[in-house]
Amino acid sequence: MAAVAKSGTPSLSTTHPSSEVLRTGKRAAVAVAAGDALTILNNTTVGLASGAAANAAAVVHGFAAVAAGVGDSVTLLGRGVMMHYGAGLTAPADFYLSGTVPGGLDTVASVGGTVPIACAWDATQIVLLPNR
Numbered sequence: 001m002a003a004v005a006k007s008g009t010p011s012l013s014t015t016h017p018s019s020e021v022l023r024t025g026k027r028a029a030v031a032v033a034a035g036d037a038l039t040i041l042n043n044t045t046v047g048l049a050s051g052a053a054a055n056a057a058a059v060v061h062g063f064a065a066v067a068a069g070v071g072d073s074v075t076l077l078g079r080g081v082m083m084h085y086g087a088g089l090t091a092p093a094d095f096y097l098s099g100t101v102p103g104g105l106d107t108v109a110s111v112g113g114t115v116p117i118a119c120a121w122d123a124t125q126i127v128l129l130p131n132r
Contacts, residue, residue, distance in 0.1 A: 004095050004105035007087035010035030012065060013125050014082045021078035023061070028068040035085055036064045036103030037117060037130070038076055046074050051097035051106070051113030058112025060097055060130040081128045082121060089120040 011034065029045040032038065037049040037060045050057045062076025063083065077083070097113025098104035105118055105126075118126045 002107045003098060003101055004086055004089070004107060006033075006035055006085060007124065009033075009067070010083050010085045012077070012081070013084050014080075017077065017081050021081050022065075023076040023078065024073070026074050026076070028070055028072050028074050031070055032064045032068050032074065032103065034064055034066050035083055037097055037105070038062055038064055038074065038103065046076065048103035049097055050102045051099040051110030052102075054112045054114075058097060059132050060117045061132045062130050063118075063128050064103075076130075077128055078130055079128060082125050083128065084124055085118075085126045087124055089123050089126070091120040091122050093120040095119060095126065 026046045029047040038046045039049040040061045049060045065075040068074045094116035095105040095118040096109045098106040099110030
């Protein structure tokens with residue numbers, strides 16, 4: 001297994017994502033970084049998704065558009081949105097929810113991350129494929 005490293009701070013590369021792929025109105029239960037895979041914890045909060053186990057934490061509802069501190073508002077990016085994410089990515093390549101890095105991506109499936117949640121578009125960009 002190989003973690004997919006972020007190169008700098010991930011940022012939106014889709015110029016005008018539609019409202020159907022943006023989710024707002026939740027607050028961060030933990031500090032999150034831009035590009036982290038997130039799961040909705042309850043009606044008001046999101047947390048880092050984790051592929052360590054096949055449970056509710058392994059459900060990826062979206063990816064953080066920007067960094068947020070505990071209690072800050074979070075925008076989740078959804079299916080089909082593109083992000084500047086890494087360096088030296090090889091397209092096409094599928095990425096899975098990491099079983100060791102909460103909110104992170106991996107090149108191989110984990111116990112809870114059995115379906116791709118992103119794919120490489122080119123050497124620096126990924127297409128988001130949250131599983132919810």
